[in-house]
Amino acid sequence: KNEVEQSPQNLTAQEGEFITINCSYSVGISALHWLQQHPGGGIVSLFMLSSGKKKHGRLIATINIQEKHSSLHITASHPRDSAVYICAVRFNSGGSNYKLTFGKGTLLTVNP
Amino acid sequence: KAGVTQTPRYLIKTRGQQVTLSCSPISGHRSVSWYQQTPGQGLQFLFEYFSETQRNKGNFPGRFSGRQFSNSRSEMNVSTLELGDSALYLCASSLLNGGNYEQYFGPGTRLTVT
Numbered sequence A: 001k002n003e004v005e006q007s008p009q010n011l012t013a014q015e016g017e018f019i020t021i022n023c024s025y026s027v028g029i030s031a032l033h034w035l036q037q038h039p040g041g042g043i044v045s046l047f048m049l050s051s052g053k054k055k056h057g058r059l060i061a062t063i064n065i066q067e068k069h070s071s072l073h074i075t076a077s078h079p080r081d082s083a084v085y086i087c088a089v090r091f092n093s094g095g096s097n098y099k100l101t102f103g104k105g106t107l108l109t110v111n112p
Numbered sequence B: 001k002a003g004v005t006q007t008p009r010y011l012i013k014t015r016g017q018q019v020t021l022s023c024s025p026i027s028g029h030r031s032v033s034w035y036q037q038t039p040g041q042g043l044q045f046l047f048e049y050f051s052e053t054q055r056n057k058g059n060f061p062g063r064f065s066g067r068q069f070s071n072s073r074s075e076m077n078v079s080t081l082e083l084g085d086s087a088l089y090l091c092a093s094s095l096l097n098g099g100n101y102e103q104y105f106g107p108g109t110r111l112t113v114t
Helices: none
Strands: A004-007 A010-014 A019-025 A029-037 A043-049 A052-056 A059-064 A069-074 A083-092 A098-102 A106-111 B005-007 B010-013 B019-024 B031-038 B042-050 B053-057 B064-068 B074-078 B087-094 B109-113
Touching (some): A004 A083, A019 A029, A019 A106, A043 A052, A043 A069, A069 A083, B019 B109, B031 B074, B042 B064, B042 B074, B053 B064
Parallel strands (some): B010 B109
Antiparallel strands (some): A004 A019, A083 A098, A083 A106, B005 B019, B031 B087, B087 B109
C-alpha cells in the first residue's frame, strides 16, 4: 500500500528555534513535494525534489531515496512560519499513472 | 503572471443537487489536477487532466467527474451531492504532467452541502 507518514503531527517552537519535520513513505517514488498551508486554505509549494537537497531562504529540504525519508528544516523560525506543512509524494505506479498521495500534515506554531 | 484562479470561492448546496467548479491554470500550464481536502481525510487526489484528457484518477465515486478545455481551463462536477462532499476543493496547475513538475495551487472552492 502506498503510504505517507509525517511526524510530528503538532509542533510548537519559540521564535529563533531550528525546526525539523519528517516524512516517510512506503515504496518507490518519482518526486516528493513539501507544501505549506496557512489558515484560510491557500497552499504554496515550497519544494519539489527527487534526490539530494534544496534550499530556499531559511528553508531546507532533504531526501534520502534509499531510506525513503525526507526532512524539511526551518532555520531561525519566525511566527510567520506558523502553518500546516504537508508532505506529498508521487508514487511511481508504472506507465503514466502518477498519483499524488499526501501526508496528514504537521501543524507548526512558532511563538514570539 | 497571474496565478491559478478558482470560481466560485464559496458555495452552499443542498443534498441531491449537482455542482460545477471551475479552475483556470497559470498561462502556459497544460496540466490541471484536482484535490479534495476534508478535516477527516486530509488532502486526496481526485483527477489530473492534460491536453483535454484525463490522465490519472483517484479513488472517488463516479459522481465526481471533470473535463479540460482546449485553453487548459478545467471544470469538475459533482452530481447527487452528499453531506460528506462538504470540503475544500483545490486545483493545481503545472507545466506538464507526469509527476516531476512543480504544482501551483489555487485558493480553493469551499463547498458546503446541507
